[in-house]
Amino acid sequence: MPELPEVESVRRAISPALEGRTLVEVEIPDPRLTRPFDPVGVAAELRGERVARVDRRGKYLVVRFESYRALLIHLRMTGSLRADALDGDPHRRALLTLDDGRQVAYKDVRRFGTWLLLEPGELDPYLASRLGEEPLLPAFTAKRLGERLAGRRAPLKAALLDQRTLAGLGNIYVDEALWYARLQPLREAGTLEPDELRRLHRAIRKALELGVARQGSTLSDYRLPDGSSGSMQREFRAYGRTGEPCDRCGTELTRTRIGGRSTWYCSRCQH
DNA sequence: ACCTCGTCCTGGTTGC
DNA sequence: TGCAACCAGGACGAGG
Numbered sequence: 001m002p003e004l005p006e007v008e009s010v011r012r013a014i015s016p017a018l019e020g021r022t023l024v025e026v027e028i029p030d031p032r033l034t035r036p037f038d039p040v041g042v043a044a045e046l047r048g049e050r051v052a053r054v055d056r057r058g059k060y061l062v063v064r065f066e067s068y069r070a071l072l073i074h075l076r077m078t079g080s081l082r083a084d085a086l087d088g089d090p091h092r093r094a095l096l097t098l099d100d101g102r103q104v105a106y107k108d109v110r111r112f113g114t115w116l117l118l119e120p121g122e123l124d125p126y127l128a129s130r131l132g133e134e135p136l137l138p139a140f141t142a143k144r145l146g147e148r149l150a151g152r153r154a155p156l157k158a159a160l161l162d163q164r165t166l167a168g169l170g171n172i173y174v175d176e177a178l179w180y181a182r183l184q185p186l187r188e189a190g191t192l193e194p195d196e197l198r199r200l201h202r203a204i205r206k207a208l209e210l211g212v213a214r215q216g217s218t219l220s221d222y223r224l225p226d227g228s229s230g231s232m233q234r235e236f237r238a239y240g241r242t243g244e245p246c247d248r249c250g251t252e253l254t255r256t257r258i259g260g261r262s263t264w265y266c267s268r269c270q271h
Numbered sequence: 272a273c274c275t276c277g278t279c280c281t282g283g284t285t286g287c
Numbered sequence: 288t289g290c291a292a293c294c295a296g297g298a299c300g301a302g303g
Contacts, residue, residue: 001296076297110280112297154274171296261296
């Protein structure tokens, strides 16, 4: 499931193909891909736009055009951008044709993903109302993290999945970060001591940076734009490892459910 | 303001 | 063997 490291890996791989290119043809056969549900209108608006830059904010890809419009792409669970037309693929939901003749396809088996075309000036307020700090930037500090968690009674895991706390963590990297931080996912979020906040801050950075270095984790659907897989799944310390020994203390990892999400942790060394 | 839960979606797996 | 039930989870809106 694309979280920050997966989306960042896609961004790095796809931006050279898009930047500086004009969209000469846009096809969006899935009527539910765009918000609002107007794929014909969105496709018509995108034609002729020239890409200035491809950015990322949290789990969003931000395709910025020279017109100062922006296309906000969220991959949700199974979305993927490919540097290929993917002809014949039944799950292709959109196809871009660029002015150099290359094509970029958007594939999404489960159709949770969304494309949103924003007018100049709309992007910043849209993102600011939904997303907290960008965890890999210098402005994200242990102090800031503490401020975002202060007073909150929800389980730590639920608070970290909330994109307004910080942007980009999903079910995988939250479990990994909590394992590195030696913090129990059910801990009340607002009760962390300063030392625990520093550990959590470092652990979040560590899990996300490793994920980016490994180009994300491929469990089933996630792919890079060339169709290859990430390798972060080989580095998992907690996620999905029911019954396997903790790499720190050897205790069998525990699986539970928090906020409707499967959660893995070590009951001995995470407190 | 905060928190929890249901909903969306489809393919793979599990259970009878 | 066949088929139904279940499971995966990010964002969002409803309701407490």
